[in-house]
Amino acid sequence: MKLTDKVIVVTGGAHGIGAAMLRRFAREQPRALVVADRDLPGAEALARELGASSASSASSAGSAGTKASAVACDVSRETDIVALVERATKEHGAIDLFVSNAGIAIGGGVDAPDDEWRRIFDINLMAHVWAARALLPAMAARGSGYLVATASAAGLLSMVGSAPYSVTKHAAVALAEWIAITYGDRGIKVSCLCPLYVNTDMLKGALNDAAGASIKASGEVIEPTAVADAVVAGIEAEKFLILPHPEVLTYFQRKAGDYDRWLAGMRKLHAVK
Numbered sequence: 001m002k003l004t005d006k007v008i009v010v011t012g013g014a015h016g017i018g019a020a021m022l023r024r025f026a027r028e029q030p031r032a033l034v035v036a037d038r039d040l041p042g043a044e045a046l047a048r049e050l051g052a053s054s055a056s057s058a059s060s061a062g063s064a065g066t067k068a069s070a071v072a073c074d075v076s077r078e079t080d081i082v083a084l085v086e087r088a089t090k091e092h093g094a095i096d097l098f099v100s101n102a103g104i105a106i107g108g109g110v111d112a113p114d115d116e117w118r119r120i121f122d123i124n125l126m127a128h129v130w131a132a133r134a135l136l137p138a139m140a141a142r143g144s145g146y147l148v149a150t151a152s153a154a155g156l157l158s159m160v161g162s163a164p165y166s167v168t169k170h171a172a173v174a175l176a177e178w179i180a181i182t183y184g185d186r187g188i189k190v191s192c193l194c195p196l197y198v199n200t201d202m203l204k205g206a207l208n209d210a211a212g213a214s215i216k217a218s219g220e221v222i223e224p225t226a227v228a229d230a231v232v233a234g235i236e237a238e239k240f241l242i243l244p245h246p247e248v249l250t251y252f253q254r255k256a257g258d259y260d261r262w263l264a265g266m267r268k269l270h271a272v273k
Contacts, residue, residue, distance in 0.1 A: 003028035007092045012102030014042035016200040020224030032092035036073040043070035075102045075127035085134040101150040109163045124168035143187035149176040153196040196245040197221040
């Protein structure tokens with residue numbers, strides 16, 4: 001799918017990967033960009049930046065430019081997601097692309113407190129469920145629409161040091177698969193973004209916890225801009241898995257080819273910490 005003249009919504013859009021995606025999407029001249037985030041001032045600042053950049057480009061090109069707006073949205077609440085979809089649709093028209101990007105990371109194993117498990121499930125999984133619930137009926141009715149779920153390489157490979165993160169990201173991948181299977185023949189496209197290590201505030205926090213040693217021991221840390229480029233390319237090619245780190249596919253194939261050997265290798269990474 002080409003992004004020109006499309007209405008695009010991104011949750012967790014004020015910072016990190018979300019902000020990088022919005023800036024990259026803006027270069028494709030969409031009709032509207034909606035920055036959704038708990039940090040409303042941050043979302044508003046980015047919307048102003050995107051609007052100003054679009055106005056400058058439109059002036060030189062003689063076109064109308066891209067509208068950019070900000071919406072406060074806490075994705076741990078279904079009511080916020082429903083309100084986001086309704087507002088974006090009212091202001092800009094049917095949503096062509098919805099990027100369910102907001103997420104959190106916590107460390108720990110099965111001993112993590114129940115309230116932390118519930119919180120990360122709401123944000124890393126249920127937010128995708130609620131977005132799909134709000135969007136799919138209208139998309140299916142018109143026979144078009146695109147959903148992108150930001151998961152993680154941890155959703156394919158697991159993350160040493162964090163059971164809650166690994167479990168919820170696996171669930172996010174599974175949900176995206178189910179939507180692609182169930183709605184793919186009804187004109188709805190689905191992509192699942194699974195980066196490895198990205199230079200964001202979330203990663204910087206993880207470097208100091210139990211998973212930090214394994215992060216330092218494997219994988220290349222890339223910038224959010226590289227992730228955004230991969231997302232645009234993946235959407236244009238309508239690929240299900242978007243893998244900014246190509247090595248993740250190799251690891252995933254090795255895992256599927258010999259699960260026991262893969263588990264043994266992951267135990268070695270676990271021992272490093």
